[in-house]
Amino acid sequence: THPHVISNHYLTQKFFFYFEVSLNEISLWPIPQKFQSSAVAFKLSPASFQIVHAKQSSAGPSCSILENAFRLETFSQLVYEDDYGANNINKTEISDFPRFAHRGILLDSSRHFLPLKVILANLEAMAMNKFNVFHWHIVDDQSFPYMSRTFPDLSQKGAYHPFTHVYTPSDVKMVIEFARMRGIRVIPEFDTPGHTRSWGNGKLDLLTPCYSGSSPSGTFGPVNPILNSSYDFMTEFFKEISTVFPDAYIHLGGDEVDFSCWKSNPDIQKFMVQQGFGTDYSKLESFYVQRLLDIVAATKKGYMVWQEVFDNGVKLKADTQIHVWKERPQYQDEMAKVTAAGFNTLLSTPWYLNRISYGQDWVNIYKADPQNFTGTDAQKKLVIGGEACLWGEYVDATNLTPRLWPRASAVAERLWSDKSVTDVGNAYNRLAQHRCRMVKRGIPAEPLFVGHCRQEYMGL
Amino acid sequence: THPHVISNHYLTQKFFFYFEVSLNEISLWPIPQKFQSSAVAFKLSPASFQIVHAKQSSAGPSCSILENAFRLETFSQLVYEDDYGANNINKTEISDFPRFAHRGILLDSSRHFLPLKVILANLEAMAMNKFNVFHWHIVDDQSFPYMSRTFPDLSQKGAYHPFTHVYTPSDVKMVIEFARMRGIRVIPEFDTPGHTRSWGNGKLDLLTPCYSGSSPSGTFGPVNPILNSSYDFMTEFFKEISTVFPDAYIHLGGDEVDFSCWKSNPDIQKFMVQQGFGTDYSKLESFYVQRLLDIVAATKKGYMVWQEVFDNGVKLKADTQIHVWKERPQYQDEMAKVTAAGFNTLLSTPWYLNRISYGQDWVNIYKADPQNFTGTDAQKKLVIGGEACLWGEYVDATNLTPRLWPRASAVAERLWSDKSVTDVGNAYNRLAQHRCRMVKRGIPAEPLFVGHCRQEYMGL
DSSP states (O other): OOOOEEEEEEEEEEEEEEEEEOOOSSSOSSSSSEEEEEEEEEETTTTTTTOOOTOOOOOOOHHHHHHHTTOOHHHHHOEOOTTTSSSEEEEEEEEEOOOOOEEEEESSSSOOOOOOHHHHHHHHHHTTTTTOOEEEEOOOOOOOOOOOOOOTTHHHSSSTTTTOOOOOBHHHHHHHHHHTTOOOOOOOEOOSSSOOHHHHHSSTTTTEEEEEEEEEOOOEEEEEETOOHHHHHHHHHHHHHHOOOOEHHHEOOOOOOOHHHHHHHHHHHHHHHHHHHOOHHHHHHHHHHHHHHHHHTTHHHTEEEEHHHHHHHOOOOOOOOOEEEEEESSSSHHHHHHHHTTTTEEOOOBBTOOOOOOOOOOHHHHHOOOOSSSOOHHHTTEEEEEEOOOTTTTOTTTTTTHHTTTHHHHHHHHHSSOOOOOOHHHHHHHHHHHHHHHHHHTTOOOOSOOOTTTTTTTTT | OOOOOEEEEEEETTEEEEEEOOOOOOOEEEEEEEEEEEEEEEOOTTTTTTOOOOOOOOOOTTEEEEEEEOOOOOHHOOOOOOSSSOOOEEEEEEOOOOOOOOEEEEESSSSSSSOHHHHHHHHHHHTTTTTOOOEEOOOOOOOOBEEEEEEHHHHHSSSTTTTOEEEEEHHHHHHHHHHHHOEEEEEEEEESSSSOOTHHHSSTTTTEEEEEEEEEEEEEEETTOOHHHHHHHHHHHHHHHHHHHSEEEEOOOOOOOHHHHHOOHHHHHHHHHHHHHHTTTHHHHHHHHHHHHHHTTTTEEEEEHHHHHTTTTOOOTTOEEEOOOOOOSHHHHHHHHHHHTTTTEEEOOGBHHHHOOOOOOOHHHOOOOOOSSSOOOOHHEEEEEEEEOOOOTSTTTTHHHHHHTTHHHHHHHHHSSSTTTTOHHHHHHHHHHHHHHHTTTTTTOOOSOOOOTTTTTOOO
């Protein structure tokens, strides 16, 4: 006798899986919405085991993602080794779907270049934790590793190295396809008008020349918002981006625009007067962002933006997703404000995993809840999920993976499992086992605390 | 023309090396006591390059450590690649010796087992940073991975796993020899009477049975100090340790002894009365430690102990080294007290590298100085150095190396270079390059901040 998956339904945004299979030492992560296991155990035989479509399923073998999903993360977590090394699984019924549709990880490949294999390994870890969005913060002030077909000078002159520290078109394709086969969307972020220093190396006149007194200082500020050439460039650039990245959304950034350079520049000053902006440079920022959003909207993409764009009162399309990240004002207040205005929102503030401290910091990560703010049910429904962010100032290939995992797993369960799943002690036990499962699959997830993994160092 | 090392002297505790060799983009770490470089550059040819003994050197080709040291860390740091990939070195004269004789790293293989290759990789990194002591905190409460010939049950029953999570006699030999060839001493720590829970699994009656009211609770406390069998065991055990580890010193621990179990035990209470200790359990601790020190002294080894042993007034041999680690009282006061009593001392308090925080915490690590206390010159001379400690609660093979390096490198320079070397900006530039050198040698040292290494990802 061997187990079958006897049913699955395909619904918008949600998958239901029913298993009629096995279990004993359960350590599911994230924990499914509903499951019931029994003491009836089956042995798995590699030769005869298969997962089959349910009779009532609307999907069939033609759905490649579902076929691939039949490696099913949840299912594999039900399998345990007994004392004789045989693979066991107990009879279990699971009905599962995620609490939030948007469950993301942000990686930053600009502060440090991340080689392809690091990105792929983390996509694998994401799939193990049921994350479904890879937010690729691909470029920033420090370097521009994205190789553009339209503007090859951007990476040629803006990457740390023009050959070894770039993502070629085929690299990008591989990331997207590798992610797709694991049910993960790739949302690229091209942050403007701030955070663009590296863009200026390969695109002359894109950035605002800063002034020291009456003459240019030789340094540059945010994208120059008063030149038509800036918008012409963005039109061409985002036309390319909209075809390279198939996802329906692009993240346009819009955070932390420093006004000091704009203020120093006499041409900008003149423009402020002409436009009647007075000395309110956030109006100039909004002027830029408004035009950029129109440019991107013309590519038929939706957009995500950091919260400042909303805070500054930029007119946004109804389907815009507002990304909350600031610590002040409190994120609960910001989430309430954004949803009161009717916008979809997602949370990152408590999940800046680049911030580290001594001890078990996963507990506070685990306790944060994106719907924990004062608002109506309708407002709560506008929360589409959240993202764990690993900004790259202090991480590269040497330390990224153990720093991210299993801390990000705490976010994964918060975004997937039922709101009522909050028992830290129970979570500790399951997460410690889940972490060992990642280690066994070759992902160097760091330990939660003292102890060992049963399978580690077997070959040594 | 190719460079020669033209002189080296062998002196007690100190090596002097004179190079008549090359330099240009210098990034020495730790920085030598004296060096002078010139613009005269030589090309290195792999075929003809050699290091020779100086005519006035007292050592000869028969000294295997010195022969091996001719890979000389400092020399290799003088080599740089020019824009054409050729190896260059500028004419440089270096006279070097360490400021402190004891420059150590503590690794903890009990909270998590550390596979051999992690230990060896870190010995390699230690050599690159001129550390010369590997303090092997090999066993503790959580596990006993040291495989004893005399008491095989200790690891058989006290390790996380009796075959995969142990150090066999040949593993230990390999660590010692690998270290020796890099000029590194291996000082094992067998911490007693506290921190011994794992010992109790393989050695019945070694630990004190704790009581709950009038009956044993089933749990155990520190080593039982009132039984002769405890001392018989320690005599046999340390006889083995003294032959397995060739170094002249053994670290005997002695920290954090919890008195609550002793207090609960009626036999211990009776013994306290008999000995006239009243209710001062530190007297009982001293009673144990005193006998242990006599046992170890009989093996002809010197000993290191954590500061509590000194604080509790145990009578110590004159050559005992007191290891300062506590935050309260301030370590400066403790160093003053210990040296005023005439003992050698070494510092770890500011160098608990298991403690992490966000950002560039290497700066505070770098700023600490073990002679920064109020005392006479004679007292200052009793400071033999320090150790960076990486306690193992939150680290194992997945994250140990990038967490330790290059943060430990900051300790390395403090212990090697002249007291006056304190410029953080200058250190940043050299350390960033030194970190890239470690990465190039296959040691995943984490980045200090944004940027990249010239040689990284070349093959990708």
